[in-house]
Amino acid sequence: MGHKYPAEKPRGYAQLEVDARGVRRALGFDLTGKLPGLKIFESLGNYSVSLRGAQIQLSYAVEELEPGIEAEARFERDCGEIVVCLTPLTYEQLEQDYPRSRFSVFHEIGHAVLHPAELIGLSRKPRDQAALQRVSYGHLLPYQDAEWQANTFAASLAMPALGLEQLLRERRLQVSEVMHSFCVSQQSAEIRIKTFLARKDTLCR
Ligand SMILES: [Zn+2]
Numbered sequence: 001m002g003h004k005y006p007a008e009k010p011r012g013y014a015q016l017e018v019d020a021r022g023v024r025r026a027l028g029f030d031l032t033g034k035l036p037g038l039k040i041f042e043s044l045g046n047y048s049v050s051l052r053g054a055q056i057q058l059s060y061a062v063e064e065l066e067p068g069i070e071a072e073a074r075f076e077r078d079c080g081e082i083v084v085c086l087t088p089l090t091y092e093q094l095e096q097d098y099p100r101s102r103f104s105v106f107h108e109i110g111h112a113v114l115h116p117a118e119l120i121g122l123s124r125k126p127r128d129q130a131a132l133q134r135v136s137y138g139h140l141l142p143y144q145d146a147e148w149q150a151n152t153f154a155a156s157l158a159m160p161a162l163g164l165e166q167l168l169r170e171r172r173l174q175v176s177e178v179m180h181s182f183c184v185s186q187q188s189a190e191i192r193i194k195t196f197l198a199r200k201d202t203l204c205r
Helices: 013-026 037-041 088-095 099-114 116-123 127-132 146-158 161-169 175-182 186-203
Strands: 048-051 054-062 071-076 081-086
Touching: 013 099, 013 146, 013 186, 037 088, 037 099, 048 116, 071 099, 071 116, 081 088, 081 099, 088 099, 099 116, 099 146, 146 186, 161 175, 161 186, 175 186
Parallel strands: 054 081
Antiparallel strands: 048 054, 071 081
């Protein structure tokens, strides 16, 4: 998903922080440090999401996607799984810790974890039709938009509030330090630091 799209549930910063922390915990990663991109991607098979009483298994794949798309999450009707898919190039760049590829993967993990119902809905429609329906969603508030949710989730997954709090305590909460510690772009670090400082009490709870 790449455009505004209404999420079934509204989710704000605090909820998305909890969601991202839950994924780290469920997959056995620490709650404060840099997430190993390739390792989390390849451990997605150990995660399932619950939807209306049913468990939906996640999985991962590497394959060519439509031009311009680096990564996607989709519901596979054949196996009933949500697959997070990367192009071979994105996979290679993830292996080399490119911040952009890391962010793409975390964004798609966000869709997989947060939006199973939406992905199932999209899987029932032809692609062009699903795209057409996006046109009228300009009125969405950020926390209702699946794309905003996935981006915010990705930032929380990459730069957990508990990790930023540690840097703050050590007086090291600077853009360059965050870029280096969590392997993120300058822009991601800047936005995240602002978000964090404005709500650190709720985010660290
Ligand atoms: Zn998306």
